[in-house]
Amino acid sequence: MALIEVKNVTKFYNSGEGQVTALGGVNLTVQKGEFLALMGDSGSGKSTLLSVIGALNPPTGGKVLIDDIDVYDLSSERRADFRSSYIGFVFQQFQLIQYLTVVENVMVPLAILNYNHKEQLEMAKKVLKKVGLENKMRRLPNQLSGGEQERVAIARAIVNEPPIILADEPTGSLDSKTGEGIMRLFQSLNREGLTIVMVTHNRENLKFVKRTVSMKDGLIKNQEN
Amino acid sequence: MRLDSIAINSLKRRKTKLLFMVLGMVIAVGSVVALHSLTAAMNRELAATFDEIGANIIVKPNTADYAVSYGGVSIPSSGEEALLSSDDIIKINTIPNRDNIAFVAPKLLGMVEYQKEDVVLVGVDFQYELKLKKWWRFQGENPLAVNHLLLGSKVASKFNKQPGDKMKINDREFTVAAILEEQGSDEDGIIFAHILTAQEVLNKKNKVSFIEVAAYCTSCPIEQIIAEIEKALPHARVTALAEAVQLRQQTIDRLSNFAYFFSILVTLIGSVLIMLTMLSAVSERVSEIGIYRAMGYRRSNILEIILTEAAVIGLIGGALGYVLGISSSRLLAPIVAEMQISISWNPLVGVTVILFAVIIGILASVYPAVKASQIDPVEAFRFI
Incomplete structure (x- = not known):
């Protein structure tokens, strides 16, 4: 069953040197429960495609359907609600809120939902245990290693149980051993049923994914299982 | 965790920014509070000082042809004079602005003969007269009994009287309660008696020559009080001691x-300062706000976070500003105002000041908050 359908999506940017094509007409279908890697050189359009799938970046043309919902047909505020229920993001450089503790960072997506403090805390503890950080809950992000910060970012992405995880270069700032640990974590989350789309340019990561899509110049070049 | 916890944590863990914004608010609120406390206290002190000058309204009957004068009022040389009555005192005390009248001091003037000499007798209500004439110094006891007299210094030396001596005027016996120190004015040649006794001695029962009124308040217009007395006493002429009143009013104004x-x-400068600091804070937090938006935060959620931060800054700044304002005005009052003034803590004013600071903080942050709420969620992917 197709969970994500990208239909002939284009994205053009205006720069000082004229129009730049970030996506030149992309078609992609992601099935429920897939673990997909988007590969490509810098500037190939993979991160743009990820942000378009994530309902963050309206395309210039084409459609994005997630769970049969045309996400860019929704108003900006409805799209925010949609992101809250459907998508968990793991950003490059972790993007944790520096003034919040580990557990508070994980609770951020829950603060706008109808959970009381006790329920929020229990949900956050549960996912922090899953990523192996239950004993570092009260620390601030700058008191953690890069790998630990990545784990917090993953815990934050899955705490409200969205069906899709979008990860942008999740191992880009980590050494290979820590990066492998993170990929194993993604793999186990995928085995639990989460659909994961990950942007990477590290070929080592491909052994953990189910399908790889290569991009070049804003177009999909080939797909491998 | 709620949105206000995010706002409070954001402030708590970015202390330099918080300190800067709170400091701006404290200085603004503190200066406004200090200035208002100082001027309010100075107004009170000025009012009290002017009260000491004495009466500022004189109520007189419409008369002409005077021979003897006292306090700007004269006694006719002959014939019937127009007089006010004791009822007029009650009428003055019942005008709508009666709360702003400090006291009403009636006087009855007349000539009496003592040891074959003509002397001016003035009947007064000693209770109020002594409050009105705070500068009076006299030897002897307070002349409060109905048969007590207070003698002007010239009268006392002319008839060789001492406190405790007896005097018989128009067949009535009086005791000299006190001798007034030399004033260098008409008062030195006057015998002061209790007004009720004077009315009997002068055979002018229930009559009053003129009434001095001491009216004051820091905000009420003296003209209004005059108009009200004129309305209550159409047969009288009401005049203000214009110079004193105008001077006081002008100074206070x-x-x-x-x-x-x-x-x-100061409020405008403070608001602009807060707005600019908030704008700079928002521009530093583009990526962070982008993350919140990417995670599904609505624009209203972002507005709530930023405005809660502003309210907290207003709350802390307002409270500290009030404390600073009152403390500094207490410290500075003797130097700035050159007078001993009392400035006290007032919880109601404190709460109002804090509320005002919170509102100013929120209003000044509306624009930065709206800017923040418009940040594109794709900013979370800033490095794209």
């Missing part, structure tokens, strides 16, 4: 105008 102008200026 100038101080108040300065305080208001300064407050508006």
Whole structure:
């Protein structure tokens, strides 16, 4: 069953040197429960495609359907609600809120939902245990290693149980051993049923994914299982 | 965790920014509070000082042809004079603005003969007269009994009288309660008696020559009080001691105008400062706000976070500003105002000041908050 359908999506940017094509007409279908890697050189359009799938970046043309919902047909505020229920993001450089503790960072997506403090805390503890950080809950992000910060970012992405995880270069700032640990974590989350789309340019990561899509110049070049 | 916890944590863990914004608010609130406390206290002190000058309204009957005068009022040389009555005192005490009348001091003037000499006798209500004439110093006891007399210094030396001596005027016996120290005015040649006794001695029962009224308040217009007395006593002429009243009013007006102008200026500068600091904070937090938006935060959620931060800054700044304002005005009052003034803590004013600071903080942050709420969620992917 197709969970994500990208239909002939284009994205053009205006720069000082004229129009730049970030996506030149992309078609992609992601099935429920897939673990997909988007590969490509810098500037190939993979991160743009990820942000378009994530309902963050309206395309210039084409459609994005997630769970049969045309996400860019929704108003900006409805799209925010949609992101809250459907998508968990793991950003490059972790993007944790520096003034919040580990557990508070994980609770951020829950603060706008109808959970009381006790329920929020229990949900956050549960996912922090899953990523192996239950004993570092009260620390601030700058008191953690890069790998630990990545784990917090993953815990934050899955705490409200969205069906899709979008990860942008999740191992880009980590050494290979820590990066492998993170990929194993993604793999186990995928085995639990989460659909994961990950942007990477590290070929080592491909052994953990189910399908790889290569991009070049804003177009999909080939797909491998 | 709620949105306000995010706002409070954001402030708590970015202390330098918080300190800077709170400091701006404290200085603004503190200066406004200090200035208003100082001017309000100075107004009170000025009012009290002017009260000491004495009466500022004189109520007289419409008369002409005077021979003897006292306090700007004269006694006719002959014939019937127009007089006010004791009822008029009650009428003055019942005007709508009666709360602003400090006291009413009636007087009855007349000539009496003592040891074959003509002397001016003035009947007064000693209770109020002594409050009105705070500068009076006399030897002897307070002349409060109905048969007590207070003699002007010239009268006392002319008839060789001492406190405790007896005097018989128009067949009635009096005791000299006190001798007034030399005043260098008409008062030195006057015998003061209790007004009820004077009315009997002068055979002018229930009559009053003129009434001095001491009216004051820091905000009420003296003209209004005069108009009300005129309405109550159509047969009388009511005049204000214009110079004293105008001087007081002008001084208070100038101080108040300065305080208001300064407050508006400081509030404006403070608001702009908060707005600019908030704008700079928002531009530093583009990526962070992008993350919140990417995670599904609505624009209203972002507005709530930023405005809660502003309210907290207003709350802390307002409270500290009030403390600073009152403390500094207490410290500075003797130097700035050159007078001993009392400035006290007032919880109601404190709460109002804090509320005002919170509102100013929120209003000044509306624009930065709206800007923040418009940040594109794709900013979370800033490095794209």
